[in-house]
Amino acid sequence: MKGLTKVYGAAAAVDHISFEVGSGEIVGLLGPNGAGKTTTINMILGVLRPSAGSIRIEDVDLSLHRSRALDCTNFAAVYAPLPGNLTVEQNLRIFGMLYGVANLSQRIETLLRQFALLRFRHAKCGVLSSGEQTRVCLAKALLNRPRLLLLDEPTASLDPAVAADIRKMILEFTAESAGGVLWTSHNMYEVQEVCDRVLFLSHGKILLEGNPKTLPREHGKSTLEELFIAVAREPLALEKL
Amino acid sequence: MTASRILAITLRQFYLFRGSPARVLPLFAWVAIDIVLWGFITKYLNAVTHTGLNFVPLLLGAVLLWDFLTRVMQGVTTAFFEDVWTRNFLNLFSTPLTLAEYITGLVLTGVLTSAFGLAAMVVLASLAFGLSFLIYGAMLAPFLLILFVWGVALGVAASGIVLRFGPAAEWFIWPIPALLSPFAGVFYPLSTLPAWMRVIARTLPASYVFEGMRAGIAHQSVSAAMLLSGACLAAVYLAAASWIFTSIYRHALRTGLIARYSAESVS
Numbered sequence: 440m441k442g443l444t445k446v447y448g449a450a451a452a453v454d455h456i457s458f459e460v461g462s463g464e465i466v467g468l469l470g471p472n473g474a475g476k477t478t479t480i481n482m483i484l485g486v487l488r489p490s491a492g493s494i495r496i497e498d499v500d501l502s503l504h505r506s507r508a509l510d511c512t513n514f515a516a517v518y519a520p521l522p523g524n525l526t527v528e529q530n531l532r533i534f535g536m537l538y539g540v541a542n543l544s545q546r547i548e549t550l551l552r553q554f555a556l557l558r559f560r561h562a563k564c565g566v567l568s569s570g571e572q573t574r575v576c577l578a579k580a581l582l583n584r585p586r587l588l589l590l591d592e593p594t595a596s597l598d599p600a601v602a603a604d605i606r607k608m609i610l611e612f613t614a615e616s617a618g619g620v621l622w623t624s625h626n627m628y629e630v631q632e633v634c635d636r637v638l639f640l641s642h643g644k645i646l647l648e649g650n651p652k653t654l655p656r657e658h659g660k661s662t663l664e665e666l667f668i669a670v671a672r673e674p675l676a677l678e679k680l
Numbered sequence: 681m682t683a684s685r686i687l688a689i690t691l692r693q694f695y696l697f698r699g700s701p702a703r704v705l706p707l708f709a710w711v712a713i714d715i716v717l718w719g720f721i722t723k724y725l726n727a728v729t730h731t732g733l734n735f736v737p738l739l740l741g742a743v744l745l746w747d748f749l750t751r752v753m754q755g756v757t758t759a760f761f762e763d764v765w766t767r768n769f770l771n772l773f774s775t776p777l778t779l780a781e782y783i784t785g786l787v788l789t790g791v792l793t794s795a796f797g798l799a800a801m802v803v804l805a806s807l808a809f810g811l812s813f814l815i816y817g818a819m820l821a822p823f824l825l826i827l828f829v830w831g832v833a834l835g836v837a838a839s840g841i842v843l844r845f846g847p848a849a850e851w852f853i854w855p856i857p858a859l860l861s862p863f864a865g866v867f868y869p870l871s872t873l874p875a876w877m878r879v880i881a882r883t884l885p886a887s888y889v890f891e892g893m894r895a896g897i898a899h900q901s902v903s904a905a906m907l908l909s910g911a912c913l914a915a916v917y918l919a920a921a922s923w924i925f926t927s928i929y930r931h932a933l934r935t936g937l938i939a940r941y942s943a944e945s946v947s
Contacts, residue, residue, distance in 0.1 A: 478936070484774035486938045488930075506776040514774055522692075522766035529695045536688035537775040579771075 443492035445478050445643075452478045454643035455492070460587060460619035465609075467630045467651060468623045470640035471671035476623045479640070480516075480589050483621070485509055497586050510538065515580040516591035520572050523565020527556055527575050530564055531582060538583035550578040554608065570601035577605065581612055588612070588620045594629060602626075606633050627663040637663075639670045646670055681784065685777050689785020690792070693759050697793075707793055708800045711747045715801050718743040719809035737815045737897050739867060742890060744801045744811070746866045749827040749834075749886060750857040751797040755790030756835025757842075757853055764847050769938050779929055783922070786839070787832050794831070816893065819902050823889045826910045830885040833917035840925035843932060865890045885914040 445453040453475040460466045468476050481487035483494055485505050494501040494508070501508040521530040528547060535543040551557045554574040559567060564575055573593060580588060590609070594602035610633060613620055624630050630637060631651045639647040647654060647670065651663055660666040697703050722735040729735075763769060772782070805811040813820055838853040845852075863877055864886040870878050881887040888910030892902045932938045 477939075481936065481939045484770075484939075486770060486773050486933065487936045488933045506778055509774065509776045512774075516770075519767075519770045521771060522762075522768050524700075524766060525692070525695055529692075533688045533692050533695075534771070534775065536684045536691070537772070537777050539682065539684060539776065 440479075440483070441493050441495075443479065443482060443494065444490045445475075445482060445487065446490040451643050453482070453489075456640070456643070456645050457492075458638055458645065458648070460621050462586075462619055463613050463617040464636065465613055465620040465622055465634050467634035467637035468621055468640060469627075469630060469637050469667060469670075470646075471667075474640040475643040476640055477591055478643075480514070480591050480621070480623065483587070483589060484512065484514055510583070511586040512589065513538070513580040513583055513585040514589035514591070515573070515576040515593050516589075517573070517593065517595045518591070519576070521564050521575055521579060523563060526561050526563055527551070527567075527578075528560040530575065531579060534579045535582045540582050546582060550581060554578045569596050570598070573597060573601070573605060577608060584616050584618065586618050588618055590620060590622045592623055592625065594624065594626065602629065609633065625667075627667055631663050639666075641670050681778065681781050682776075685775075685781045686785045686788060689759075689777075689782060690788045693762065693789040693793075696762060707751075707796050711751065711797045711801045712804055714743055714747055715740070715804045716808070719805065723809065734897070736809055736811050738894065740805055740809055740811050741816065741893065741897075742866050744798075744805055745823060745827060745889065745893065746857070746861060746864075746886070747801060748794060748798050748824065749831045751794040752790050752828050752831025753835040753838065753857065755793035756786050756832060757838045758793075759786045759789040760835075760839040760842065761850060764842060764850070773938050779926060783836060783925065786835070790832060790835055791828075794828075816896055819892060819896050819907070822907050822911065823893060826885050826889050826907070826914045829911070829914035829918055833914065833921040835921075836918070836925050837921035840921070840928040843925070843937075844928045860884060860886070863887070869894060883913070885910045885917065888913070 440459070441457045443453055443456050444451065456475075456479065458466070468479065470476055478487065482489045483496075483501070485501055485508070496508040497511045499508040499511075521534075525533070528551070531547045531550065532543065535546060540546050551560055554577060556571070556574055556578060559571060559575075564572060567575065577593065580590070588609075593609070594605050597605065606629060609620065609622075612618065622630070622634060634651050637647075637649065637651045637654065638645050647658065647666075649657065655661060655663050655666045658666055658669070660669060718740050722739045725735040725739070763772060802813070806813075816823065834856060838856060841852060842849045863873075863880045864884050865873065865881055866886070870881050870887055870891060873881060888906050892907055892910075896902050929938075
């Protein structure tokens with residue numbers, strides 16, 4: 440992403456941010472509510488047109504070759520459940536066709552097994568629990584073995600045990616496929632556990648960037664959570680550091 | 681365009697129909713009620729009038745053709761509404777699916793659902809009320825084609841309106857055929873209408889079809905120029921509807937409406 444900007448009227452939701460997500464890297468996109476995280480993700484997903492800047496996915500310019508660029512991305516978000524009136528298998532088949540997945544039936548079987556969804560294959564998504572729905576969304580997100588996986592608070596509203604399972608599955612995905620992951624979360628413990636690098640967004644700008652394990656100390660804080668609170672409450676003080 | 685992505689849009693509708701009698705029944709039920717109602721009205725009119733006119737092909741045939749148009753339009757819009765009702769736009773439009781593929785998938789769904797409705801109407805009208813399609817001759821094909829293209833155009837434009845104004849705008853869409861029918865001259869010649877209504881009627885492709893239908897039944901020649909005018913108008917409507925939907929989609933991408941559709945408006 441280079442110089443990515445989204446302006447609504449006079450307000451900049453995202454203000455000239457540039458970053459990249461490398462192969463096999465998990466990058467945490469952090470920041471308080473309204474910092475511009477979801478706006479950034481929506482622009483990368485091609486559902487929100489940037490006011491300025493460019494997005495290249497696997498060297499393909501999203502604005503020029505939308506379909507080709509989106510071929511190698513996928514996403515899961517707590518606010519984007521799959522249609523509840525279709526079964527797990529039907530949803531995976533339809534999205535598999537939309538992403539042009541080869542050997543789709545086989546891929547669906549693999550994902551159903553991997554995400555412990557075999558017994559829910561004929562269940563309508565709308566009747567599943569939050570944790571089960573999240574697993575279905577993640578299975579859908581991995582259908583096309585994306586080179587860039589976007590996860591917007593994938594473990595929000597899940598109990599700690601299910602959240603730990605989800606984190607494990609995503610870590611396995613990056614280890615096996617070398618795909619990059621852009622991950623937003625408000626759970627700093629989770630971020631520290633899974634992310635190789637974090638970007639702190641505040642008022643649409645990248646305020647801080649670094650290793651989540653060492654970044655708090657570099658800014659005089661003892662934990663990532665403390666640093667997060669400082670970004671949320673005193674972004675100007677951190678900008679001066 | 682990629683065939684598998686178009687088929688995915690249609691397959692979704694097939695899955696929904698397969699598991700839902702509430703979706704299957706309306707494909708047949710409303711058109712069947714219309715045919716039965718108008719079938720008996722035409723029988724009654726044939727019995728009490730001595731004009732020599734056969735009301736079965738005149739009125740029942742008109743109802744059938746108008747219902748076909750309505751089914752085509754609603755086939756497209758209902759397929760679109762399924763994505764509105766399940767808030768599926770973010771999932772759909774973050775895939776490689778192009779807008780042309782999405783609309784083609786909706787139209788393909790409309791073709792299939794309207795074909796079922798048409799088949800049900802034809803069987804019922806023929807068996808129960810003796811409507812013979814031979815009376816329309818070879819003109820039936822262009823009549824159906826014009827109505828199909830216009831139905832698709834109305835469906836695409838209506839979907840665009842709902843995309844722009846949110847799920848509540850759905851209630852603008854259902855009455856569209858009823859609003860257009862007085863102008864289209866479905867049941868009476870355009871000469872019956874006052875001048876200002878005739879001006880509007882001339883801009884509607886269906887009015888050329890129904891004028892042609894009545895001329896055919898009266899054993900007058902059906903003007904090729906008139907049918908061509910209807911076909912050209914239908915094509916213009918389709919192009920305009922595609923432009924409207926594309927413009928609204930681009931607006932939605934600019935404002936973020938696709939991602940936050942439940943908000944109905946973000947600008």
